Amino acid sequence: xxxxxxxxxxxxxxxxxxxxxxxxxxxxxxxxxxxxxxxxxxxxxxxxxxxxxxxxxxxxxxxxxxxxxxxxxxxxxxxxxxxxxxxxxxxxxxxxxxxxxxxxxxx
Amino acid sequence: xxxxxxxxxxxxxxxxxxxxxxxxxxxxxxxxxxxxxxxxxxxxxxxxxxxxxxxxxxxxxxxxxxxxxxxxxxxxxxxxxxxxxxxxxxxxxxxxxxxxxxxxxxxxxxxxxxxxxxxxxxxxxxxxxxxxxxxxxxxxxxxxxxxxxx
Numbered sequence: 001x002x003x004x005x006x007x008x009x010x011x012x013x014x015x016x017x018x019x020x021x022x023x024x025x026x027x028x029x030x031x032x033x034x035x036x037x038x039x040x041x042x043x044x045x046x047x048x049x050x051x052x053x054x055x056x057x058x059x060x061x062x063x064x065x066x067x068x069x070x071x072x073x074x075x076x077x078x079x080x081x082x083x084x085x086x087x088x089x090x091x092x093x094x095x096x097x098x099x100x101x102x103x104x105x106x107x
Numbered sequence: 108x109x110x111x112x113x114x115x116x117x118x119x120x121x122x123x124x125x126x127x128x129x130x131x132x133x134x135x136x137x138x139x140x141x142x143x144x145x146x147x148x149x150x151x152x153x154x155x156x157x158x159x160x161x162x163x164x165x166x167x168x169x170x171x172x173x174x175x176x177x178x179x180x181x182x183x184x185x186x187x188x189x190x191x192x193x194x195x196x197x198x199x200x201x202x203x204x205x206x207x208x209x210x211x212x213x214x215x216x217x218x219x220x221x222x223x224x225x226x227x228x229x230x231x232x233x234x235x236x237x238x239x240x241x242x243x244x245x246x247x248x249x250x251x252x253x254x255x256x257x
Contacts, residue, residue: 003143003144003147004144004147004165007140007143007144007165007169008165008168008169008175009168009169009171009174009175010168010174010175011174011175011176011186012175012186012189012190013186013187013189014189014191020187020189021189024189024255025225026189034191034192034195035161035164035165035168036147036148038161038164038195039144039148039150039159039161040148040149042150042159042160042161043148043149043150043151046150046151046160047151053157053160053199053202054160054197054199055198055199055200056196056197056198056199057195057196057197058194058195058196059194059195059196060193060194061191061192061193061194061195064191
């Protein structure tokens with residue numbers, strides 16, 4: 001997480017300090033930065049559509065990925081070059097991120 | 108009890124007006140940082156000079172003229188309040204390239220207080236950023252953050 005919060009210049013203590021994370025109601029583990037969770041989804045799409053580049057993304061953050069969680073990404077094509085994707089934490093049966101990505105950006 | 112910085116106290120006494128334009132900032136996107144974030148998210152290695160698309164977001168926030176903590180401070184909040192991201196939209200107009208320095212323009216569009224089941228009350232902060240290189244737009248990012256206000 002440290003690499004991400006440094007790049008984002010995000011000093012939010014929930015990403016660095018488990019005690020603060022717990023005090024703010026997130027539980028006794030640090031919270032993954034939202035853009036990291038988005039990157040997992042973009043990685044899946046890059047593997048499914050090599051050479052394509054996204055031109056638009058809409059995301060809703062529904063929950064949190066905590067330090068030590070395993071996550072799963074799934075997605076389906078919904079037409080017009082769009083993929084609807086979801087990031088889940090299987091151990092909790094929780095969907096933490098819903099994303100719609102539109103591809104087709106010309107470099 | 109959270110400590111409030113002097114400017115946050117002033118902001119609380121005199122609420123900011125929106126939209127609040129942020130000073131222009133910059134983000135140096137080099138191969139090392141692209142490699143580092145790819146490694147830390149399980150991405151495939153870079154092919155050519157195209158950066159990972161998440162740099163649309165990373166450059167916007169990391170290159171903003173004010174950090175997240177400074178933006179919250181201007182809005183009468185503290186980073187120690189534990190803000191969370193509720194939603195975002197990214198439009199990529201061009202593929203970001205490693206070896207480039209991008210300029211970032213930003214604005215806090217609005218802040219609205221709403222009841223919150225989790226926090227009692229929360230402020231909903233809407234921000235937008237434009238990532239540019241030599242006056243060409245590469246990415247536009249809109250963020251919706253929620254900050255406990257009770």
